[in-house]
Amino acid sequence: MVRVCSNVCAGVMCGITFFLSAALLLLEMFSSRIVNDECGSILHTPMIVIGVVILIFSLAGLIGSICDCPALLCIYQVFMLVMILAAVAFTIFALAVTNKGAGKFLSGKGYKEYRLGDYSHWLQKNVNNTKNWNKIKSCLVASPICTDFQRQYSNHTLENFNKQHLNSIQSGCCKPPNDCGFTYRSPTNWTAEETVSNNKNPDCKVWDNSQKVLCFNCESCKAGFLQSIKSSWKEVILFNGILIGCLIIVYAIGCSAFMKQDRRTYP
Template sequence: MFRLSNNLIGILNFLTFLLSIPILWVGVWLSKQGSTECEKWLDKPIIVLGVFLLLVSLAGLVGACCRNSLLLWIYLVVMFLLIVLVFVFTIFAFAVTNKGAGEVLSGRGYKEYRLGDYSNWLQKRVTNTKNWNRIKSCLQSGKLCSQFQTQFLNDNVQQFYTENLSALQSGCCKPSNDCNFTYQSPTVWNKTETANYANPDCRSWDNDPNVLCFNCDSCKAGLLQNIKTQWKKVAVVNITFLIFLIIVYSIGCCAFRNNRRDNWK
């Protein structure tokens, strides 16, 4: 009879195999049907993830259930590398998101964000023109600022100033507080063309719905603040996932030892 560890590894990898099928299907669907730059950018990582889970789960499943020591050994090597990768990424995520925070403004319900406040590694990612054009396309196709305009359309200037805006809304959909533009609507502000603005974002602002502040450093900073918040959450989840991987790896080691004992009999 199979030992308990072999059965557990078999069950876990069968579930992973089932999970890999819809992930792979979504990746293929996005590559064929994706209409936006964001969707097309996501298809390859999703397909790679689906294929990876499919192959690893098959190796673990066959290795545990068919007592194939070679496949189970390959499975354990991959699991070990995955544990190291998750551990390194978790430490890295905490390190690069340690810097940066929104600036509290007097009389405003929202914060504003400065690109220079964030880690150099993150800054380099968004100041790269190719990267930013792709990100900007995603933000525009996601209707970030059109939804922002609809949400606060009926606000007068005093009401608008008290709104609790997200980092992306504050950075991309309205001009910086430094500009002192005249409020007309959430995405329409009158500016003095001859003014000598200290903040270069003021010159980048345009009332065109396709431009707004998508070319501003504040928009890049808002994105980094959003990434920082999400990565902090991911890092916490990764700790739980890391513990789970270590447990599965330990069970896999037991199953591998069982296979070797059976093969020597």
């Protein structure tokens, strides 16, 4: 009877972690809503891997409890301990790399602007990697984010445009930085003045009105992208904290149930 109850308890715990891991994967897909999933894959991959691994081992534990296989349950318990430690380590790391960086408020503007140097070195290293950024840039160019941006604000005067609350990618990638001093024609069409050649901001020289160029080569675009990733990671960190608490409770109950089983039934 004790063995049956223990198996039922272990099955329930495995089922809980199975659904928690599924929820984590759904959150990762939801947190990439601002741009296409593949645009942020280099930074979303760790949480996706954790979710998939938990899903697989939870399924193994569930099968072990249903089929009364102590070996699978033992593997599940060991895995749970490793996963709790890994989740704690990742959460600390994520908090550290997302602690720095925020948009800069501009006088008379409804939107913020972003500087790459304000973010953690790890995040900067990832987007400054040519291979990584080329993939992200290609994805951003192919996405409708700047074409929708142009369509949404095309009839706005400069005064009205300046009042808009743009998201970080719209601000960093779809328009030139404010300190370039360009003349506004439309949200994605700006005329450079002669003084631009003397501007210390390198983004001013790489801006182009072409829809496939715009400010996708700008540091402000990289910063805007990192801000969107940082925001989505904050949501994941909150969920991860809840997940860790649940995993600890599940692990403690699972260990108790596992130890109550008759040891003579184990190899």
